[in-house]
Amino acid sequence: MLFDVRPKEDKRDLYDRERELSEIRESIDRRVWLSVYGFRRVGKTSVVNVAVNDQRYIVVKVNLMRLYDPKKRRYSRPDFIRVFLEGINEAIRRYTLGGRVVRFISNVLGVDEETFLEFNAVKIGVRLRRFRDQDINSVIREFNQLAKDNGKILVVVFDEAQELMKVNGLNLPSLLHDIYDYCKDTVIIFTGSMIGLVEGMLRGLEYDKPFFGRLIRRVKVDKFNEDQSRDFLHRGFEEEGVRVSEDVINDAVTRFDGIVGWLTLFGAEYSFRVKHGESVDLSEVEGMAINEVKEEFKGFLLGSQSPERYSAVIIALDRLGGKGTLGEVAKVVKALIGETPESRVYEILNRLANMGFIENIDDEYILPRDTPNRKGMLMASREVISQR
Ligand SMILES: Nc1ncnc2c1ncn2[C@@H]1O[C@H](COP(=O)(O)OP(=O)(O)OP(=O)(O)O)[C@@H](O)[C@H]1O
Ligand SMILES: [Mg+2]
Structure with missing residues (x-):
């Protein structure tokens, strides 16, 4: 459904984005690392999710938004390791991988395999500090090998990648260089809405010696233009079976200025209320977004x-x-x-x-x-x- 407010996973639920999807897939297939950027709520996570949702890839998503806290200038290392291992754990479950990589991680943490597989926060929590940078690399190397053995490509997505720079004691350049040098079947995707910060980080990496001359491809996710916004709303309301006047559509197109996150929130809320026989006022829905x-x-x-x-x-x-x-x-x-x-x-x-x-x-x-x-x-x- 177009008006599902969670980030999209499935191509059927994604409106357009054909250019972005083909740029992302082509880069992955050529083993070119990339950065997907754009303003807040413009649909970066969705387009990346859909692009990597493909039999040919094994995907690990590291959702750094889980760390995000505007009051913190730095994040503790164990907090980062937890988010990293959560991403690994999800991938292990999704692809029913197991064996060596699970054994390796449980070993480093000093817990039994079940504890890691269940991701038992209490038992794992105190042990996260045992996980060093080399261990992160070992895990990714192991996944890279798994991908290779299965004729696939490993895609590691760092969502809101600028947060990586705030992790205490993480040697990011050396971590990434190791992946670049030893994991030939791995592609990293960085995404972020803090455009300048992500760009600064990438440039630092690109100019760093071992990366020299190597570019990370940029893919920009733009706002919808007016026609796209209007068409998106029409199709979404049609899917919901809800009738909406052209005036309301036009008003929404103007107020939300092509930001798909707002259009989706509006569509979902408006449809919900109409279906439940409530009266709806665009300003009220807009108020939720403003808040x-x-x-x-x-x-x-x-x-x-x-x-x-x-x-x-x-x-x-x-x-x-x-x-x-x-x-x-x-x-x-x-x-x-x-x-x-x-x-x-x-x-x-x-x-x-x-x-x-x-x-x-x-x-x-x-x-x-x-x-x-x-x-x-x-x-x-x-x-x-x-x-x-
Ligand atoms: N192409 C699309 N078609 C349909 N819905 C979309 C599309 N892109 C994004 N959405 C919807 O818009 C909202 C924001 O999408 P998403 O979370 O992917 O954006 P984002 O750019 O990653 O946002 P943030 O800056 O908050 O991380 C979600 O409700 C999502 O379902
Ligand atoms: Mg996002």
């Missing part, structure tokens, strides 16, 4: 070094009609909270752009155009400022 962004962005602001300045920058951009240059933003920020060095405003604007909250095109900084993001970020900023 989601507000809470998320507030968490980010409160975890930042200067919540007040970050908030002022967002409010300033809004007052400037949604976009402005550094000079313009700095002026409004000054009016809002008093003297703030322009170099600091510059840093904040770039950090917001690197995190994928705003866009930077030429010398302009731009707020998202969809109302959930725009209003949600603005409301969070106003709340934070008023509490200071």
